Amino acid sequence: MPVWVVVGYDEAVAALGDSRLSAAATLEAGGLDGGRLSLDMRDALLKSLTNSDPPDHTRLRRLVSRAFTARQVDAMRPWVSRLSDELIDGFAQQSQVDLMAEFAAPLPILVMSELLGVPEADRSQVRTWSRKIISGFGSPDFPVQDATDFVEYLRGLVVQKRSDPDEALISALIRTRDENDALSMDELTSTIFLMIVAGHDTTLSLIGNGVYLLMKEPDRAARLRKEPSLLPAAVEEFLRLESPVPVASFRAATSPFDIGGTRISAGDLLAISLQAANRDDSQFAEPSRFDPARPNGRHIAFGHGIHYCLGAPLGRLEGEVAIGALLKRFPNLRLAVPADELSWSQAPFIHRLDRLPLLLS
Numbered sequence: 001m002p003v004w005v006v007v008g009y010d011e012a013v014a015a016l017g018d019s020r021l022s023a024a025a026t027l028e029a030g031g032l033d034g035g036r037l038s039l040d041m042r043d044a045l046l047k048s049l050t051n052s053d054p055p056d057h058t059r060l061r062r063l064v065s066r067a068f069t070a071r072q073v074d075a076m077r078p079w080v081s082r083l084s085d086e087l088i089d090g091f092a093q094q095s096q097v098d099l100m101a102e103f104a105a106p107l108p109i110l111v112m113s114e115l116l117g118v119p120e121a122d123r124s125q126v127r128t129w130s131r132k133i134i135s136g137f138g139s140p141d142f143p144v145q146d147a148t149d150f151v152e153y154l155r156g157l158v159v160q161k162r163s164d165p166d167e168a169l170i171s172a173l174i175r176t177r178d179e180n181d182a183l184s185m186d187e188l189t190s191t192i193f194l195m196i197v198a199g200h201d202t203t204l205s206l207i208g209n210g211v212y213l214l215m216k217e218p219d220r221a222a223r224l225r226k227e228p229s230l231l232p233a234a235v236e237e238f239l240r241l242e243s244p245v246p247v248a249s250f251r252a253a254t255s256p257f258d259i260g261g262t263r264i265s266a267g268d269l270l271a272i273s274l275q276a277a278n279r280d281d282s283q284f285a286e287p288s289r290f291d292p293a294r295p296n297g298r299h300i301a302f303g304h305g306i307h308y309c310l311g312a313p314l315g316r317l318e319g320e321v322a323i324g325a326l327l328k329r330f331p332n333l334r335l336a337v338p339a340d341e342l343s344w345s346q347a348p349f350i351h352r353l354d355r356l357p358l359l360l361s
Contacts, residue, residue, distance in 0.1 A: 003250065003269040004262070009280035009300075011260040012248075012272050017305035018259075019054075021251035021270060027051040036142050044151045045133075048190035050198075050249050050307065057306060063176055063183065064191060065310055073313040076111075080318055083110050084325040092329065092360070096336050099326075099356040104207040105200075107322055111314070112199035116192060117161065117168025122153070129153075130197050135347040154189040169195075198311050205244035205352035206235070206319045211326065212342070212356060213238055213290055215335045220290060225327050234292040235319045239278075239301035241290060246275040246351040248303055274300050275351065330360050 006015050015021060027046055037045070049060050087107055091097045109127045112118075118126055129150040136142040158174060165171035173188055183191070214221040224230055253268045264270070278299045279287040302309035309315070326333060336357035343354045 001269065003271050004264065006260070006270055006272045007276035007280075008260060009277040009283040012274065012277035012300060013304050014259060015251065015270055015272050016248060016300070016303060016307065018251075018257070020253060020255050020257050022053050022254050023051050023249055023251055023307065024053045024056075025252035025254065026250040026269065036144050037147060041144075041148055041151055043186040044155070044189045045147055045193055046190055047186045048194040049310070050194055051190075054306070060183075060187060060191065061306070061310065063173070064195075066172075068310045068313060070313055073317055076115075076314070077317060077321065079114075080107075080111060080321045081325065083107060084322050088325060088329055094360060096357060096359055099211060099358050100204065100208050100353055101355070103322070103326070104204040104211075104356070107207070108200045108203035108318060109196075111203075111318060112196055115169055115199075116195060117166050117170045118157070118196075122157075126150075126153075126196060127200065130193075130200055134197050134201050134350055135345070137347070137349045139348070150193065151189060154192055155185070157192075158185065158188055195311070198309065199314065201350050201352070202244040202309075202311075203315050203318050205242075205350060206238060206315060207322050208353050208356050209242035209244060209351070210235065210238035210319060210323050211333075211358075212339075212353060213241060214323070214327075215333070215358065216339050217290070218334065220292075221327055221333065224292075224324075225331065228324060228327075230292045231320050231324050232316070233294070235316055235323070236299065237290055237292055237294060238319065240284070240294075240299035241278070241288070242351060243275040243278050243299075243301040244351055245301065245303075245349065246273065247349060248272040248274055248307070249349075274303070332359070332361050334359050 006012050027042065049057060049064065052060060084107060087103050091102050097103070105127070109123055109130075113120075113123045113126065129146050132143045132146045133150065157170065161171045162174050165174065170192060173183060173191065176183060214224070224234055248271070251270045251272070253264045253266055253270065255266050257264055278284070278301060281287050283298060284294070302312040302315075336359045342356065345352050345354055
C-alpha cells in the first residue's frame with residue numbers, strides 16, 4: 001500500500017502528537033494484518049491502546065496505566081534481578097551461549113507472564129504465538145491461524161480468571177470490566193495481547209541490541225563495569241541507537257494538512273520512523289556514536305504523545321538489570337563471531353538480531 005515515511009525528528013514528534021492522524025482508522029483499513037483477519041478476530045486481537053483514538057484511548061490508558069506507575073515498577077527490581085540471575089545460572093558453565101535464545105527472549109516473557117498471571121505451562125506457546133504474529137504484521141503472509149488460536153486462548157483465559165481470580169493483572173482488568181463495565185471482551189483480549197507483545201519482543205530487542213552495541217566495542221562494556229551508575233544512561237543510548245521498534249504503528253490522516261513541507265491528503269497513511277528520527281543529526285551530535293553521557297530525554301524510542309509506551313519504565317528496568325547482571329557475571333564476555341556476520345530480523349515492526357552468539361570466558 002502507498003504510505004508516507006516520516007524520518008526527521010521534528011516531523012516525527014509533530015506527527016506522533018497530531019490529532020489529525022488516526023491510529024484507529026488504520027486498524028479499520030486492515031493494514032496490520034493485510035485484511036486477512038475477520039472483523040471479529042481483528043477487534044479481539046488489535047483493538048487496544050495502540051490502535052485506538054480518544055475518547056476510547058483515554059479510557060483504556062487510564063485503566064491500564066494503574067499497573068505501570070514508577071513506584072510499582074521499581075518494586076519489581078529485586079524480582080527481575082532474581083529471574084535474570086536464575087537464567088544466567090542455566091548457562092553460566094557453558095563456553096558459549098546464544099544470548100537471544102537463552103536470555104534475552106525468555107526473561108521478558110517470564111516477567112510479563114508473571115505480571116499478567118499467564119499459567120507457567122502456557123508460556124512457551126504464548127511466546128511462539130506472539131513472535132509469529134508480530135513478525136507477520138504488514139506481511140501478505142500474516143499468520144491467520146496463529147492469531148485465531150491466540151484469540152481463542154485469551155478468551156478462555158479470561159473465562160478461567162473470572163471463575164478463579166488471582167492477584168495478577170488479568171484478574172485486575174477483569175474486575176475493572178465486571179464492576180464498572182469499563183472494558184469489553186475485545187478490549188480485554190487485545191489489551192492482554194498488546195502487553196504480551198510490547199512486554200516481550202521490544203524488551204528482548206533492547207537487551208540483545210544493547211549487548212550487541214557493547215560487544216562491538218569492548219571498551220564500552222569495560223567502562224560500564226567500572227561505572228555501573230552509567231547503566232541507566234547507557235540503556236537510553238541503546239534505545240536511541242538501535243531502537244527496538246523501528247517504526248511506530250501506522251497513522252491515517254483524517255483531514256488534509258502539511259508536514260515537513262509535504263501536503264498530506266485525507267486518507268493517506270503515514271509510517272513514522274522512530275529509528276531514523278533517533279539518528280537525526282539536527283538533534284543528536286554525532287548520532288552514530290555511542291555516548292552514555294549524552295543528555296537523556298530526547299529520543300523517541302518509546303514514541304511520543306498520547307501513545308507513549310506505558311511499559312517504558314518496566315522495559316528500562318529490565319534492560320538495566322539484565323545487562324548489568326551479564327556484565328557482572330562475565331568479565332570476558334565477547335562476540336563469538338564477527339559483528340558483520342550477525343543477521344537482523346526482517347520483521348517490519350521489530351528491530352532485533354536473529355541470534356547473538358557470545359563467548360563467556
